Amino acid sequence: MGTADLTEEEYLASYNVHAFDVPLTSVDLVIFTVREQALHVLLVQRGAHPAKGQWALPGGFIDVRHDLDLDATALRKLREKTGVTAPYLEQLQGFGSSTRDPRGWSATFAYFALIGSSHIELQHGSGADAACWHSISEVGVDIDLAFDHATIIATAVQRLRNKVExxxxxxxxxxxxxxxxxxxxxxxxxxxxxxxxxxxxxxxxxxxxxxxxxxxxxxxxxxxxxxxxxxxxxxxxxxxxxxxx
Incomplete structure (x- = not known):
């Protein structure tokens, strides 16, 4: 029997979601705060390959069993890294290519968050060795970052400055x-x-x-x-x- 002869319920019951190659899919967070009279972004130091030891944005893979949508993933990762829920969270844009991650074709949905620096206790773990606030220069950060995270930060900085106007x-x-x-x-x-x-x-x-x-x-x-x-x-x-x- 061909799929055209099946009811939608029968088709979905027999559908193999793993029949096609899918990209690595994650959410990355550009978390902004102001401290020491300067705009800062939260970075974590990766504790595992790839890019072990390099600084990167906090983030992680989508938990398909528990995350109802992309916002849920972003909120979960935000709480894991800062212990709080940001008063403002906005999806920035998607970034994807066959070259941004050496593990394979990958796509990430980037968010930016705004948060006051008081009462935040930075968290690490879950693949991160350390976490710190790093100051923002004219267009982004002045250190080498893992993957395409420098591009993501630069995009978020420009979006934030445009909206602040x-x-x-x-x-x-x-x-x-x-x-x-x-x-x-x-x-x-x-x-x-x-x-x-x-x-x-x-x-x-x-x-x-x-x-x-x-x-x-x-x-x-x-x-x-x-x-x-x-x-x-x-x-x-x-x-x-x-x-x-």
Whole structure:
């Protein structure tokens, strides 16, 4: 009996998913934070072949038995490496070729995450000997990375900088409570340039994505500064004009 004579249920019951060669399929994470007045990305040192000893992005193969979709894989790997769930996670794009991995034809789905650096305890294991934050230069990182991870990071940096121009995303790189000066500084760090204070505060006010924390101010050498946080359940805000426009 040919497959055309089968019901769909019968066809699926007899289908051999291993009848065709399939690529190695993984998810890699570009996890950004701001620390020491600079944008950083999380890297892990590989503890096994291939590329043993080289620095790479955290990630791993899709667990087809437990991961319902690509987002589930990304969230699982994020929790394994940072111990937390990022307030912002976005799929970047797919990267695949017959040459990116010496084990064979491989495809990875890259994500980028934004996370505040406080309260993160970096984890390693599962094929990684160490984990660290590495500063971002003009276009990426200045060390040799495994596979095509340098290209993935450069792509993510460009995506982030483009989106920062007209969205509220940098707020996710801060601690839960922050001042407007903290927020402006994060924008400037990611964009790599200064922003006019009055224009910046006008954009933030128009975006209406923050709420004052009643009765809480940061005290220092200057006048006490009001503390803010992102409104609960607030989606990403898109400004009517780019920063500095």
């Amino acid at each position: 007209y969205t509220s995303l940098p707020a996710h790189l801060l601690a839960e409570e922050f001042t407007l000066s903290d927020l402006q500084r994060v924008y400037e760090i990611v964009l790599g340039r200064a922003i006019d204070k009055s224009a910046f505060r006008k954009r933030v006010k128009e975006g209406d994505f923050l709420e004052e924390i009643t009765g809480k101010r940061r005290h220092g050498s200057n006048r006490p500064a009001q503390l803010y946080r992102i409104r609960s359940g607030q989606p990403t805000v898109f400004f009517s004009r780019a920063m500095g426009a």
